[in-house]
Amino acid sequence: GDSVTQMEGPVTLSEEAFLTINCTYTATGYPSLFWYVQYPGEGLQLLLKATKADDKGSNKGFEATYRKETTSFHLEKGSVQVSDSAVYFCALRLYSGAGSYQLTFGKGTKLSVIP
Amino acid sequence: DVKVTQSSRYLVKRTGEKVFLECVQDMDHENMFWYRQDPGLGLRLIYFSYDVKMKEKGDIPEGYSVSREKKERFSLILESASTNQTSMYLCASSYLYEQYFGPGTRLTVT
Numbered sequence: 644g645d646s647v648t649q650m651e652g653p654v655t656l657s658e659e660a661f662l663t664i665n666c667t668y669t670a671t672g673y674p675s676l677f678w679y680v681q682y683p684g685e686g687l688q689l690l691l692k693a694t695k696a697d698d699k700g701s702n703k704g705f706e707a708t709y710r711k712e713t714t715s716f717h718l719e720k721g722s723v724q725v726s727d728s729a730v731y732f733c734a735l736r737l738y739s740g741a742g743s744y745q746l747t748f749g750k751g752t753k754l755s756v757i758p
Numbered sequence: 759d760v761k762v763t764q765s766s767r768y769l770v771k772r773t774g775e776k777v778f779l780e781c782v783q784d785m786d787h788e789n790m791f792w793y794r795q796d797p798g799l800g801l802r803l804i805y806f807s808y809d810v811k812m813k814e815k816g817d818i819p820e821g822y823s824v825s826r827e828k829k830e831r832f833s834l835i836l837e838s839a840s841t842n843q844t845s846m847y848l849c850a851s852s853y854l855y856e857q858y859f860g861p862g863t864r865l866t867v868t
Contacts (some may be wrong), residue, residue, distance in 0.1 A: 675855075679859075684861075685861055685862075686762070686848055686850075686859035686860050686861045686862050687801075687848065687850075687857075687859040688859070689856055689857075689858075692856075732800065732801065736855075744789075744852065744855065745791075745803060745806065745816075746801075746803075746857055748800045748801040749800055750798060750799060750800035751800050751801075
């Protein structure tokens with residue numbers, strides 16, 4: 644079945660370090676791909692998305708490129724801040740019928756950024 | 759801004775109790791979802807609904823039921839709470855593409 648695999652955490656980085664969180668997927672057809680972020684004590688928020696191969700999603704200094712050949716959607720940021728400390732979820736979107744879409748999530752990667 | 763609200767942030771219930779978790783969205787979205795979030799397991803879909811009075815099972819529906827009598831409200835029901843249902847419960851709504859999440863309800867069953 645369709646699934647998402649992302650790197651296990653936790654990940655601890657110093658402020659201004661480079662961040663990569665790996666995400667690969669297995670899907671039939673051509674899914675859309677998402678990164679969601681969950682700050683402490685909050686629900687999930689959409690961080691960025693890409694709907695077709697070679698699309699690059701970007702937001703708040705984060706980027707991810709939809710790579711069909713490697714079935715990957717790795718999240719990157721050039722210089723992390725303490726405020727980026729959160730749990731990051733990679734997800735793919737599947738059509739579930741009746742005009743509705745489901746999301747399949749990875750297990751999440753907890754990022755801690757230390758000053 | 760889309761707003762998805764959940765009735766409680768924290769809830770403590772006893773084993774065997776009937777538990778209702780309420781979710782309300784204010785954007786007239788067709789689709790609503792209930793997930794549970796557990797460490798190391800990520801988010802797992804319990805039920806979803808694509809219209810009033812319509813519901814579909816997700817990946818882990820056992821022990822849960824749902825109700826959608828009005829478009830803006832989607833309720834998750836634990837008929838007889840058990841300790842293995844201690845978890846964070848997240849509600850979401852969407853119109854076709856992006857899902858918007860509520861802040862979550864952390865349920866503890868003792």
